[in-house]
Amino acid sequence: MTAALPLGGAxxxxxxxxxxxxxxxxxxxxxxxxxxxxxxxxxxxxxxPSSILAGYTVINLFFETSTRTRxxxxxxxxxxxxxxxxxxxxxxSIKKGETLIDTAMTLTAMRPDLxxxxxxxxxxxxxLSEKVDxxxxxxxxxxxxxxxxxxxxxxxxxxxxxxxAGLVVAICGDVLHSRVARSNIHxxxxxxxxxxxxxxxxxxxxxxxxxxxxxxxxxxxxxxxADIVMMLRLQNERMQGSYVPSVREYFRFYGLDQEKxxxxxxxxxxxxxxxxxxxxxxxxxxxxxxxxxxxxxxVAMGVAVRMACLDALLRGSQIAGGEQA
Amino acid sequence: MAxxxxxxxVAYLNARLLDPASGLDAxxxxxxxGTRIADLGPRLFAxxxxxxxxxxxxxxxxxxxxxxxxxxxxxxxxxxxKETIAxxxxxxxxxxxxxxxxxxxxEPVVDDVAGVEFVARRAREEKLVKVYTxxxxxxxxxxxxxxxxxxxxEYGARGFTDGLKPVAEAxxxxxxxxxSTAFETVVLQHPQEPSLATxxxxxxxxATRLGLSGIPPLAEVMLLERDLRLxxxxxxxxHAALISTAQSVEAIRRAKARGLPVTCDTAPHYFTLDxxxxxxxxxxxKVMPPLRREADRQAVAEAVADGTIDAxxxxxxxxxxxxxxxxxxxxxxxxxxxxxxxxxxxxLVQQGRMPLLELxxxxxxxxxxxxxxxxxxxxxLPADLLLFDPxxxxxxxxxxxxxxxxxxxxxxxxxxxxxxxxxxxxxxxxQA
Numbered sequence: 001m002t003a004a005l006p007l008g009g010a011x012x013x014x015x016x017x018x019x020x021x022x023x024x025x026x027x028x029x030x031x032x033x034x035x036x037x038x039x040x041x042x043x044x045x046x047x048x049p050s051s052i053l054a055g056y057t058v059i060n061l062f063f064e065t066s067t068r069t070r071x072x073x074x075x076x077x078x079x080x081x082x083x084x085x086x087x088x089x090x091x092x093s094i095k096k097g098e099t100l101i102d103t104a105m106t107l108t109a110m111r112p113d114l115x116x117x118x119x120x121x122x123x124x125x126x127x128l129s130e131k132v133d134x135x136x137x138x139x140x141x142x143x144x145x146x147x148x149x150x151x152x153x154x155x156x157x158x159x160x161x162x163x164x165a166g167l168v169v170a171i172c173g174d175v176l177h178s179r180v181a182r183s184n185i186h187x188x189x190x191x192x193x194x195x196x197x198x199x200x201x202x203x204x205x206x207x208x209x210x211x212x213x214x215x216x217x218x219x220x221x222x223x224x225x226a227d228i229v230m231m232l233r234l235q236n237e238r239m240q241g242s243y244v245p246s247v248r249e250y251f252r253f254y255g256l257d258q259e260k261x262x263x264x265x266x267x268x269x270x271x272x273x274x275x276x277x278x279x280x281x282x283x284x285x286x287x288x289x290x291x292x293x294x295x296x297x298x299v300a301m302g303v304a305v306r307m308a309c310l311d312a313l314l315r316g317s318q319i320a321g322g323e324q325a
Numbered sequence: 326m327a328x329x330x331x332x333x334x335v336a337y338l339n340a341r342l343l344d345p346a347s348g349l350d351a352x353x354x355x356x357x358x359g360t361r362i363a364d365l366g367p368r369l370f371a372x373x374x375x376x377x378x379x380x381x382x383x384x385x386x387x388x389x390x391x392x393x394x395x396x397x398x399x400x401x402x403x404x405x406x407k408e409t410i411a412x413x414x415x416x417x418x419x420x421x422x423x424x425x426x427x428x429x430x431x432e433p434v435v436d437d438v439a440g441v442e443f444v445a446r447r448a449r450e451e452k453l454v455k456v457y458t459x460x461x462x463x464x465x466x467x468x469x470x471x472x473x474x475x476x477x478x479e480y481g482a483r484g485f486t487d488g489l490k491p492v493a494e495a496x497x498x499x500x501x502x503x504x505s506t507a508f509e510t511v512v513l514q515h516p517q518e519p520s521l522a523t524x525x526x527x528x529x530x531x532a533t534r535l536g537l538s539g540i541p542p543l544a545e546v547m548l549l550e551r552d553l554r555l556x557x558x559x560x561x562x563x564h565a566a567l568i569s570t571a572q573s574v575e576a577i578r579r580a581k582a583r584g585l586p587v588t589c590d591t592a593p594h595y596f597t598l599d600x601x602x603x604x605x606x607x608x609x610x611k612v613m614p615p616l617r618r619e620a621d622r623q624a625v626a627e628a629v630a631d632g633t634i635d636a637x638x639x640x641x642x643x644x645x646x647x648x649x650x651x652x653x654x655x656x657x658x659x660x661x662x663x664x665x666x667x668x669x670x671x672x673l674v675q676q677g678r679m680p681l682l683e684l685x686x687x688x689x690x691x692x693x694x695x696x697x698x699x700x701x702x703x704x705x706l707p708a709d710l711l712l713f714d715p716x717x718x719x720x721x722x723x724x725x726x727x728x729x730x731x732x733x734x735x736x737x738x739x740x741x742x743x744x745x746x747x748x749x750x751x752x753x754x755x756q757a
Contacts, residue, residue, distance in 0.1 A: 022534065100651070100652065101650060119652065121652035121654045122535055122652070122654065123535065123536075123606030123652055123653045123654075124652035126605070126606060127650075141536070142536050142537075142652075142654070143537075144535060144536030145536070179536060182533075182534070182536060205532070205533040205539070206528050206529055206533060206539060206541070207528075207529040207530030207531070207532070207533045208533055210530035210533070211530070211533065211534065
């Protein structure tokens with residue numbers, strides 16, 4: 001009943017958790033993307049929920065509010081036939097760390113098979129993974145990593161451009177605070193793309209070049225000949241004089257509009273992890289331009305990528321071993 | 326382990342006598358009478374000890390002044406679940422530390438005479454190592470009003486510092502430095518520009534990878550250089566705590582060359598570890614200032630060797646499990662150091678960076694001198710002694726620490742050099 005998987009001879013995914021992209025090999029990333037591609041090809045409205053993860057329990061554990069990522073994981077789990085429960089942990093800023101360990105202990109007792117965890121502190125998901133006895137997927141930790149976002153971005157690019165190696169990808173905006181940027185940098189550089197980051201100096205972390213990227217402060221220069229323009233969200237509280245002087249100044253120099261996009265390749269595609277601040281980091285018309293924007297594809301690929309990640313971690317070697325029935 | 330009562334006379338035979346103050350490094354013997362050193366030298370008891378004397382055969386081990394640790398946090402009063410004066414004293418004794426000076430950042434803050442007296446009384450009750458305290462430089466460590474420096478000094482405060490909190494206001498530090506010159510005391514500052522030192526680890530590529538906000542190394546030298554201008558202006562005795570960067574070392578070197586009344590210290594983690602120790606979000610290596618890059622570590626080690634850094638302290642900062650087993654951002658700062666101070670410091674000798682006698686100077690004579698005290702092997706001085714084997718190899722096991730807290734990144738680390746015996750006022754308080 002499972003459709004044929006295009007995975008003959010694939011190395012599989014030999015990790016217990018998916019905590020980040022850093023450290024994954026090219027082959028492992030390709031394995032996840034290929035598996036996701038397989039799920040993306042299925043139309044869920046025709047395809048009844050699969051039962052390959054029947055009997056597995058997934059808990060979405062979110063210490064930070066999220067609608068999109070949580071819903072995406074929930075749908076992914078359900079389409080594979082897993083039981084899924086959502087837990088949102090209200091966090092006071094002081095005591096949330098204690099809650100983390102306490103919650104880990106409570107959850108372990110419930111014996112789930114996999115936890116999807118989002119937490120506002122870098123490293124918190126990794127810490128939690130040491131305290132539980134099940135697989136853990138990082139749904140975003142602080143400014144550290146958001147691996148499934150990078151995978152869905154890569155899948156969106158690969159399906160549009162046919163490949164990742166050799167592409168010029170410009171990541172623009174609040175790189176300093178962005179886990180999406182970090183995971184994308186690790187993934188794209190590993191896959192052989194040329195990655196640039198474009199941001200005002202106050203929103204670029206020090207030593208970013210050490211991650212294998214080129215840094216730009218001038219958007220037109222940074223976008224020159226880009227194949228992909230990946231915009232990042234800038235949070236409101238960072239735009240009132242702390243990191244950048246004002247919204248209008250930010251949009252003037254770092255907001256993406258048709259004029260700045262003209263510096264990129266004529267067939268360059270625009271991406272955004274959402275939710276968008278229209279008129280802050282991206283021009284509203286551009287965001288809706290189906291010819292240029294990959295934003296809706298990203299959302300669609302999100303579910304497929306998360307199905308692949310759940311499958312890879314829960315069934316692991318079984319997938320690589322065969323199942324080409 | 327701890328032996329009650331002070332024996333009348335003790336002869337330490339077959340020792341390698343090491344006294345940085347006099348430059349003595351020779352085989353010999355030492356005699357204590359009551360609480361004091363009575364005599365010592367290469368020829369003492371060459372024909373055997375006299376009758377009626379308790380004899381300690383040192384078997385060729387090193388006999389030196391007991392270590393003087395000028396920066397510890399005792400957590401009493403206020404956080405006795407992390408450490409107490411009793412447990413820290415036992416840890417100190419096991420680490421060869423015979424005198425230690427506590428930061429005033431307890432709850433309540435030691436910013437009045439009663440606080441200084443409390444520490445002195447508790448130390449007398451424990452009757453182990455000598456426990457002193459600094460007093461806060463400003464009331465409540467708030468950085469605004471200076472404390473009663475003269476009265477606190479009279480009651481035994483060994484110096485004045487706001488502990489982990491740098492004095493940010495230049496005017497406040499200026500007045501404190503100027504006022505302190507009326508007394509034989511010292512102002513100690515933890516130089517980190519507060520508005521820049523808001524991150525979680527050393528700024529740079531590693532912090533960027535981990536997604537942790539960085540503290541630029543500049544935050545240290547910037548406040549240090551400002552302070553040095555105030556020292557020049559006021560003539561106040563100034564001590565910079567926990568030097569961690571190459572730039573700070575240079576600033577201190579220049580200030581000393583200009584004759585400013587400046588001293589500084591560092592702790593073993595700054596010449597033993599670099600920022601890679603916090604990889605995988607290891608909160609046990611979360612310290613302030615943060616562990617820096619390899620080049621800084623090297624510069625700190627060299628500065629200890631050449632004397633630009635005067636003293637090595639343990640920077641003993643006990644934290645319990647609940648305070649450390651947290652996401653990195655939420656975990657408390659600090660490393661316990663009393664029981665690893667000597668072996669980690671001895672590595673500088675084993676690496677050939679400095680002679681043993683010089684290293685002992687950083688751990689005894691220099692810190693004592695900065696605090697207007699004396700630590701030496703000399704007749705008439707208190708018999709505060711450390712007997713150690715500089716060669717013996719062992720592995721640090723944090724589970725065996727006598728300190729109430731075990732927060733050390735050095736668990737399992739192979740080290741060389743072990744404390745055999747600690748003596749305070751002629752009385753053995755620790756024996757391996």
